[in-house]
Amino acid sequence: MSASNEHQSQNGDLGQVLCDLADPQAEGPFADACLALPPKQLFDAILHHGIEPIALRKLTGILPQEPPYPTLIDAVRERQLLANAHALVLEAHALQLTTAIDAQGLNAVIVKGQVFAKALYDRASDRPFTDVDVLAHPASVPAVGAILKDAGFLLYQKQMFDNSARNMEQKWVREDNQNILIELHGNLVHYASLRWRVSFGHDEYWTASGDGDFPNVAYFMTAVIHASAGHKFHRLQLLADVMQAARKLTEEDIRHLNTVLDMLRARLEVLVCLDLVCALFGDEASRHVRDSLSPGREYGFARGLVTRDAVIDTWNDAGHRSRMRRHAFRWVQRVAPR
Incomplete structure (x- = not known):
């Protein structure tokens, strides 16, 4: 077997194992498939893809109690204990912040990690998060910043080449513990050159939610934008969020999504995310959502x-094949008709 074919074969086996581990509702991978992979390779890929909590409970019962597996499992377990403790601290700050936002009637909402963990996953611990994300209307950003300052947070800015204003993203850290981070977003699309093509700020979030009547659609669109326009599909966790959100959509939710999708100008991102979820996980709920969308631009190219492999290979991108494909997609996002 050539070196190229061997690389593809190993990535194919690893890819299937990772997908089985990343899906919180799927059965775990077969022990033989896991044991056929180099242990460090497997655990490095799990860490990179942000799926340690789900992988931990699936692997604990199938890996042998012989080196190096106990050491690798213990390291994951220790990281998860610390992550869970950190999440509790973040939730306390998020509650304090939400209470102040509601009291002042500001147009701001907590999004992404903490919300996904509770709304999309049966076990909140399956979706780790390391900060609190707030999406605010630009007019409300100063008032939310004032709340954070009063609560003991400092606005972190680089001394040179700070892009907070351009990216519409502020980072606030606790004065007494800079590991506690709250990100204040005016828009979840941070690239200014892309934002004029696809935007997802507080107004778009509210449109997706149907003025609050369809929260699942807002979660779904947030996951899509986070994976495709906030990042470049660089972790399986991003697409697991899309899948979990798609699984929550009712037929009424899908009808609402159909009515607002072109208003949000994100049909391209939705279709690509659903294609990837189907390719990676074979998820029937996501396939149903994709097939239920009204005819429109198909964006075939x-x-x-x-591709599926481009997502899997982000952890070890030999030859930069994954990087080139994902950056090419970002270019298409900037020029594709909306």
């Missing part, structure tokens, strides 16, 4: 750029 763009949908073929980011």
Whole structure:
């Protein structure tokens, strides 16, 4: 077997194991499939893809109690204990912040990690998060910043080349513990050159939610934008969020999504995310959502750029094949008709 074919074969086996581990509702991988992989390779990929909590409970019962597996499992377990403790601290700050936002009637909402963990996953601990994300209307950003300052947070800015204003993203850290981070977003699309093509600020979030009547659609669109326009599909966790959100959509939710999708100008991102979820996980709920979307632009070329392997290989991108495909998709996002 050539070196190239061997690389593809190992990535194929690893990819299936990672997908089985990343899906919180799927059965775990077969022990033989896990044991056929180099242990360090497997655990490095799990860490990179942000799926340690789900992998921990699936692997604990199938890996042998012989080196190096106990050491690797213990390291994951220790990281998860620390992550869970950190999440509790973040939740306390998030509650304090939400109470102040509501009291002042500000147009701001907590999004992403903490919300996904509770709303999309049966076990909140399956979705780790390391900060609190607040999406605020630009007019409300100063008032939310004042709340954070009064609560003991400092606005972190680089001394040179700080892009907070351009990216519409502020980072606030506790004065007494800079590991406690709250990110204040005016828009979840941080790239200014992309934002004029696809935007997802507080107004778009509220549109997706149907003025609060369809929260699941807002969660779904947030996950799509986070994976495709906030990042470049660089972790399985991002697409697991999309899958979990798609699984929550009712038929009424899907009808609402159909009515607002073109208003949000994100049909390309939705289709590519659903294609990837189907390719990675074979998820029937996501396939149903994709097939239920009203006819519109199909974006055939763009949908073929980011492949299943391109997502899996982000952890060890030999030859930069994954990077080139994902950056090519970002270019298409900037020029594709909306």
